Amino acid sequence: MSDKHYLALSGGVGGAKLAHGLAQVLAPEQLTIAVNVGDDFEHLGLPIWPDLDTVLYTLAGIANPDQGWGRADESWQVLDELKQLAGPSWFLLGDKDIALHLARRHLLDQGLDASTVAQSLAKRLGIHQRVLPVSNDPLRTLVETDEGWLEFQRYFVGRRAEPTLQSLQFKGAQQAQLAPGVREALTHPGLAGVILCPSNPYLSIMPMLAVAELKERLQTLTVPVVAVSPIVAGMALKGPAAKIMAELGVEPKANTIAELYHDFVDLTLVDNADAELVAGDRRCLATATVMKTVDDRKALARQCLAEIERLQQC
Amino acid sequence: MSDKHYLALSGGVGGAKLAHGLAQVLAPEQLTIAVNVGDDFEHLGLPIWPDLDTVLYTLAGIANPDQGWGRADESWQVLDELKQLAGPSWFLLGDKDIALHLARRHLLDQGLDASTVAQSLAKRLGIHQRVLPVSNDPLRTLVETDEGWLEFQRYFVGRRAEPTLQSLQFKGAQQAQLAPGVREALTHPGLAGVILCPSNPYLSIMPMLAVAELKERLQTLTVPVVAVSPIVAGMALKGPAAKIMAELGVEPKANTIAELYHDFVDLTLVDNADAELVAGDRRCLATATVMKTVDDRKALARQCLAEIERLQQC
Numbered sequence: 001m002s003d004k005h006y007l008a009l010s011g012g013v014g015g016a017k018l019a020h021g022l023a024q025v026l027a028p029e030q031l032t033i034a035v036n037v038g039d040d041f042e043h044l045g046l047p048i049w050p051d052l053d054t055v056l057y058t059l060a061g062i063a064n065p066d067q068g069w070g071r072a073d074e075s076w077q078v079l080d081e082l083k084q085l086a087g088p089s090w091f092l093l094g095d096k097d098i099a100l101h102l103a104r105r106h107l108l109d110q111g112l113d114a115s116t117v118a119q120s121l122a123k124r125l126g127i128h129q130r131v132l133p134v135s136n137d138p139l140r141t142l143v144e145t146d147e148g149w150l151e152f153q154r155y156f157v158g159r160r161a162e163p164t165l166q167s168l169q170f171k172g173a174q175q176a177q178l179a180p181g182v183r184e185a186l187t188h189p190g191l192a193g194v195i196l197c198p199s200n201p202y203l204s205i206m207p208m209l210a211v212a213e214l215k216e217r218l219q220t221l222t223v224p225v226v227a228v229s230p231i232v233a234g235m236a237l238k239g240p241a242a243k244i245m246a247e248l249g250v251e252p253k254a255n256t257i258a259e260l261y262h263d264f265v266d267l268t269l270v271d272n273a274d275a276e277l278v279a280g281d282r283r284c285l286a287t288a289t290v291m292k293t294v295d296d297r298k299a300l301a302r303q304c305l306a307e308i309e310r311l312q313q314c
Numbered sequence: 315m316s317d318k319h320y321l322a323l324s325g326g327v328g329g330a331k332l333a334h335g336l337a338q339v340l341a342p343e344q345l346t347i348a349v350n351v352g353d354d355f356e357h358l359g360l361p362i363w364p365d366l367d368t369v370l371y372t373l374a375g376i377a378n379p380d381q382g383w384g385r386a387d388e389s390w391q392v393l394d395e396l397k398q399l400a401g402p403s404w405f406l407l408g409d410k411d412i413a414l415h416l417a418r419r420h421l422l423d424q425g426l427d428a429s430t431v432a433q434s435l436a437k438r439l440g441i442h443q444r445v446l447p448v449s450n451d452p453l454r455t456l457v458e459t460d461e462g463w464l465e466f467q468r469y470f471v472g473r474r475a476e477p478t479l480q481s482l483q484f485k486g487a488q489q490a491q492l493a494p495g496v497r498e499a500l501t502h503p504g505l506a507g508v509i510l511c512p513s514n515p516y517l518s519i520m521p522m523l524a525v526a527e528l529k530e531r532l533q534t535l536t537v538p539v540v541a542v543s544p545i546v547a548g549m550a551l552k553g554p555a556a557k558i559m560a561e562l563g564v565e566p567k568a569n570t571i572a573e574l575y576h577d578f579v580d581l582t583l584v585d586n587a588d589a590e591l592v593a594g595d596r597r598c599l600a601t602a603t604v605m606k607t608v609d610d611r612k613a614l615a616r617q618c619l620a621e622i623e624r625l626q627q628c
Contacts, residue, residue, distance in 0.1 A: 044416040044419045044420050044423075045359035045360060045361075045416070045419040045423070046359060046416075047359075075389075075391045077389045077391050077392075077409035077410065077413075078391075078392060078409045078410075078412050078413045078416070079413075080413075081409065081410040081413030081414070082413040082416055082417060084413075084438075085413060085414060085417040085435070085438045085439075086417075086438050087413065087416060087417035087420055088420055095391035095392045095395065095409060096391065096392075096395040098392050098412065099391075099392045099393075099394075099395030099396040099398075099399060099401065100395070100399060102358040102359070102360075102392070102396055102401060103396060103399040103400075103401035105358045105359040106358050106401055106402055109358075109359070121399070124398075124399045124400050125399075
């Protein structure tokens with residue numbers, strides 16, 4: 001299996017867990033993880049890449065286990081003082097997290113592209129897989145709500161995703177090129193399959209698919225593409241995916257995920273809780289998708305790889 | 315005395331102490347403190363204004379008492395993690411200090427000029443005096459050494475002022491306009507005098523005098539200008555002033571300070587340790603200039619004001 005290569009597409013918390021599982025069961029050189037950049041923004045001069053950081057922290061085993069972002073054993077000296085100074089404190093920045101953003105700023109200031117910066121930070125955290133932004137170019141999710149257009153983090157963190165979502169725009173997507181390292185994974189002679197991790201389809205996966213080359217290559221790929229539904233029993237395990245789908249007039253159900261990705265995903269793994277819902281739907285397979293432990297992550301990763309192998313033999 | 319106004323020119327630590335003394339003995343509306351900007355730089359995306367911050371921290375009573383920079387009761391979570399990440403750690407940034415830089419970044423990002431930003435930060439720290447950068451425009455000290463030209467902080471902090479200094483350049487000085495608030499102080503109908511605080515003449519005072527309008531106004535001022543020598547018994551109390559003066563071929567002696575400023579300073583206060591040195595020199599007056607306590611700062615401030623009053627009556 002060691003000459004086989006896999007590409008995983010991931011957003012934040014749920015996606016990062018499966019990416020971690022894949023990293024546990026594959027050799028480092030077998031895995032490329034492409035990460036959503038739509039949430040990225042600059043705040044107080046700090047370049048903040050929330051999904052990439054969550055993937056890095058999760059793979060390094062230093063993610064906060066209780067929240068969907070940030071580091072374990074974090075301290076809050078800077079933010080506490082920033083509050084004292086009446087500075088903006090709506091976006092929670094821990095001290096260790098700030099250090100990563102400052103290290104990234106330093107690398108960016110040297111003229112390095114986003115992929116090189118991501119790889120450099122990954123190595124410093126002891127991560128040997130390729131963890132790459134889907135694009136080195138700016139691509140920013142904008143959210144149209146009943147309160148008007150909002151920058152993503154203003155909506156997601158500043159307003160806790162409370163405003164009703166009406167539409168999404170991925171600013172810069174038309175100009176954004178696929179990151180060379182992601183293209184390399186997709187054209188890798190040993191590419192065995194692609195895994196869409198269980199991330200928010202609208203806020204994490206679609207901004208990635210908005211990079212035209214990625215969607216085109218996925219649509220014409222000859223190897224299997226397997227998705228894992230982030231929706232379990234009509235709810236998102238974390239985050240506002242179900243709320244957003246309902247607001248956009250899409251039923252927040254596991255089989256809807258298969259429908260959303262129908263033009264390039266061969267199989268969607270849904271949770272056993274949704275087994276009845278997908279009974280008879282050959283595009284879906286019910287299994288245990290909820291990852292509470294590292295063993296859960298590894299088991300789901302193994303199943304993704306097994307399904308890819310099975311589909312390849314069809 | 316309450317309708318009298320005073321302008322103090324200050325660099326970092328020594329200057330900040332006298333500025334603090336003046337702030338203690340004058341009403342807030344009587345004092346404008348213009349601060350050197352030549353040391354300012356951007357580091358890891360953070361706008362760092364070392365001299366202004368030292369003045370702010372000193373006036374707010376939160377300066378580190380043992381070092382010439384930074385805050386008391388500081389923590390180092392961010393820098394510790396930055397070291398873990400192999401990020402640049404040559405410039406020491408405490409957590410509370412970082413918070414101030416982030417708050418400043420936020421204000422600058424709103425398009426506010428440097429004076430407005432400085433005043434806003436001062437207010438948040440409970441400071442009611444006008445503490446202003448000498449110019450709102452970029453003006454950066456560059457240092458020519460036996461190792462070539464260095465940016466100021468690379469020389470001062472990165473190389474601990476060890477390379478032999480050959481010459482100085484104040485980049486941007488020709489274009490830099492005097493900050494409007496400093497001009498207001500100099501044209502204040504109640505202006506009673508100007509105090510040059512005991513700061514490094516080459517690294518703190520000269521970058522300020524490089525703003526042409528400041529030097530011109532000081533040279534043509536009708537009210538007294540009093541300086542306090544930062545050199546005591548041939549040495550600087552803090553920092554490399556004596557080393558630098560020697561490298562530039564200037565005798566590091568208290569009366570040299572009077573010589574340097576001869577075209578606009580009416581009286582230079584030197585320490586009693588140098589009383590013999592300045593005996594018979596009417597431009598100099600020996601007194602106690604070493605400020606170990608807050609009372610020392612207030613006493614020296616009162617003497618500066620008394621000398622201004624005496625000179626005015628001459």
